[in-house]
Amino acid sequence: MFEKYMICTRDFGNVSSNGQVTGFQVKIRINYYRGCYLSMIDTLRLVVDGQEYPTSHMMFSVPEHGPNVTSPAKVYTFAELAKATAVRWFFGDAATLTVEKPGGLSTGMHNLQLGLFIRNSYVPRFDPEGLFSFFGGGERGANGATGYGIPPNPLPLVASKRMSLV
Numbered sequence: 001m002f003e004k005y006m007i008c009t010r011d012f013g014n015v016s017s018n019g020q021v022t023g024f025q026v027k028i029r030i031n032y033y034r035g036c037y038l039s040m041i042d043t044l045r046l047v048v049d050g051q052e053y054p055t056s057h058m059m060f061s062v063p064e065h066g067p068n069v070t071s072p073a074k075v076y077t078f079a080e081l082a083k084a085t086a087v088r089w090f091f092g093d094a095a096t097l098t099v100e101k102p103g104g105l106s107t108g109m110h111n112l113q114l115g116l117f118i119r120n121s122y123v124p125r126f127d128p129e130g131l132f133s134f135f136g137g138g139e140r141g142a143n144g145a146t147g148y149g150i151p152p153n154p155l156p157l158v159a160s161k162r163m164s165l166v
Contacts, residue, residue, distance in 0.1 A: 007161040
């Protein structure tokens with residue numbers, strides 16, 4: 001339902017460091033009405049003009065909220081997201097994806113596609129006691145693994161937008 005709002009049209013552009021174009025940035029929004037803690041983001045898939053960029057070449061940041069927030073948003077690698085248990089990505093807030101790509105993207109029109117996989121906080125990944133019956137007849141994997149929260153492979157690209165880079 002909110003997929004059409006996931007890729008933001010503003011602030012799409014190349015980024016530089018020490019006078020060299022090192023990549024590009026795109027703003028994205030979460031399509032889950034409750035938002036989530038960053039640790040609940042399992043994976044993300046970004047394809048630009050048919051080229052897929054691995055999360056190992058991306059940085060992720062969200063605006064920080066609260067009365068004592070005085071610094072800019074903290075930037076995370078995707079490996080660090082699993083430990084960001086106290087930082088929320090609120091519905092409506094644009095997160096910034098910074099993608100490492102020497103030379104950046106060319107000016108002109110680009111086709112962006114996005115897939116995002118987050119876990120819901122109220123459904124467990126492990127149920128060793130068998131308390132939840134909705135996991136298919138009580139079958140469990142190793143250590144009570146329910147299979148919930150395992151991203152499909154490949155992750156579907158649910159949002160797409162044609163955007164201009166100037």
